[in-house]
Amino acid sequence: MLPEPFTTKFLAQLEALRLRTRKEFLGSHPGSYSSPRRGTSLEFADYRRYAPGDDLRYLDWGIYARSDRLYVKVFREEVDLFAYVFIDASASMSFPSVAQKFRPASHIAAALSYVVLANHDHVKLHLLQGNSAAHASPFYRGRRRMADCVQFASQAAPSGTLDLAGSLGAHLQRIHRPGKAILVSDFLMPPSAYQSGLNLLRAFNLDIAAIQVLSRQELAPNFGSGTLELVDSESGATLRQQWDSKRSKNYQERLAHHNSEIRSFCHQSGIHYSLYVTDRDLGDFVLATLPKIGLFK
């Protein structure tokens, strides 16, 4: 039984989508994604001189007629895709509540996973916590494994801190096939932290998409006015603060600047980036916003 957003209609709409990759990967099985190798797909790639043993069906008789030379048409190989979905499962993803942040984030991950599964590609879910690779699912393939994906994501309990680069590094040590990497996180970390994490993904020759998930309360905190003792959900650090509208506005400006820095870095690094505010409709975000940034074909 899939959770509420994954209605039949929504799943059908997801099945019409295919992830777009900006890199060619060596797949293990025939699929629908280009491979740097030549193969037998319908997509023409090049010519090469005929060599004995070549299949005569691929001789280009037109060239032979014009130049009296035998050339064989070479086609691209199309292979399956390996997608890796990294979900930030640190404590900050449970603010203001699991249902209001981590659950929507896991739904995005599940929706993107279903897009992969529906194309008979491979998807693997990774939970990012601390600096280890403690939680990772097996590779799923086929749309019937959607329930497994949802179950894996929903069973996770966000907690602790996150060392993005460290955790990603630990997970990447177990990845042997390049593919598509989708990172779902709130990116509430210093720029150096998320930059080193994303650079690590780039170093593994992964085609990267970054989806930032924030709740409405993070965009516009409503603490009222007065003296607050703010507690960091991950580190437990406290900060005594006289909160007022001016302070709130200052925070929002800094958050906007922080987000623009992420967007700028992703743009410069060839990373798909989008911000999802959790009070927004999931279907609208997946079906309308993500295609606009080129995540889908």
Place this chain on the structure above:
Amino acid sequence: MEFLNPVALYGLLALPLLLVPYLIRRKPRRVLFSSLLLISESAASPNIKPWGRLRLPPVFFLQLLLLTLLILALAEPVFTSLPSNVAIVIDNSASMQTREGETTRFTLAQAKARALLGEVANDGQVDVYLTTPRLQRVRANPLAPSEAAALITALEPYDLGDPPIDYKTVLGRLAQENKYQRVYLVSDHPSRGQNSIVRVASVGSSNNKNNFALTSFGVRRTALANASTSANIEVSNFSPKEERLKVVVRAAGKVVGQRDLVVGAGATASASIAGLPAHAYYEAEIENRDALALDNRRFAAGNAATALRMLAVTPRPEEFASLRNIPGVSLDIIAPADYEKTARIGYGLEIFHFAAPATLPRTPALLILPPDANSLVEQQSSVTRPTISGWREPHVLTRYVNFALFRPAYARPLKPKTPANPVVEISQGPIALAIDRTSTRQLILGFDPFPYLGRDNLPMSIFTLNLIDWFFKEGGADGRATGESLTLGTSGDAKTIVTPKGKQTLTGREQAVFTQTYYQGIYRVARGSEQEMIAVNLQDSGESDLRSPAVIDIAGAEQDNARLPALSSYWPYLLLAALALLLLEWFINPRLKLR
């Protein structure tokens, strides 16, 4: 502008307390947030002061304004204009002679009253009143402020206690009847409350509490036949600690006796000084210095008479002839029909033998078997040779009398019509009734003790001597209180009264009393060649006790005097403004909290 209830302005001192809730750093709300990364960056100056940064929201200023308006409204502010018709009432009672440093309260009151005249319009009219002996206007016609100032300067305090005036009612009525725009009472009594018409200006400090007083002083001859004089003194200590007081008795300018007394705080001590030489009058004084010197002195007239003058009104004059055999007794005998025609001056005792006056005399009186038509007793049927069944003891009248041998020829038991003390009783009822009042004494006998037989009827003779002694003491030197009238007698002669201040007053022939006993001292009453000295003393412990003077409460005594208002009150407008602010705060405060 002034305030009718200025005490409320002390509330302004409490206004800074409103800051306290804002100064006290409340325990901050604990809020979990996903990441403090961006907040800590934005916190340019972390708050490390333990009391926090003083942050005053707009509501604070609203509350401050609200409280200020309420306090001002409680103080009852009024706009004043110079009144043109004013009464100044000056307390001239004895306590106004209390020392305040180098001056007295009355001097301060005069200065205060003159200062109050500055609040009167230049063309205004002023009436000056004194509170003692009764509230009355000093001059019949209104005065200009300058004339009133001169009059006030000439006033003097009297040695009188405060009259029982309900200032709240009396001054309000005074203002209403005379259309005064303002009535000022200058007194040493503290006041409570004000109103737009009546104002109380208090003078004197409340911490001036140490005072002693001679509350009683009397001199008496020991007995009719004994010329030796003794003085009884009573001293009260109105100070908060025990005092050792020295009391001296003077006569003719010389000290004739003295006594040291230790008197506890708030206590009274008495003493007797015997063996005083005979003088016309005596003066006792506490030598210790205190706040009010007036009550440290007291006067007593000596018993100048060496004999008890008696007037016998009897249809049987022969029975009285033997009384003249008693030493120290002089006797005039008249018939009852001549009583009203006789000038009864200088008698220490009037004896009505089978007679009764139409009105009882002010002098002591002995009534023997009065006719049935008298106002004092009813007489029952006669009892022959009655046996005495009871007598009052101890009593001057019954001392040394052997009542077993006391057998009058007959007696008629008496039934009193007025309160009287039975002194001698037979089984059928009392046969001797004594009426002992402050001013005089009367004795009614249901038997006839006369003629005076000396040793032939010893019990009756002793009883007769006792009653003469009893009356003789009354005829001695007890004085009068200031303000009390002096009885001048009904003789047809003109009298001259010399007051302690030396003022001579010549009375008319018909004037029977002298009422202007405003000063303490010896009053000399001269009737022809005869001269009588009467001691008049302050007799009001309320004036001597300076510790807790009565509070004059005039709050709410405002009368309908709106024709010529000198004040316009606007505290209701302040109250309305405060209510409006309260509504405003009620409206905006929740919204400020929600922001």
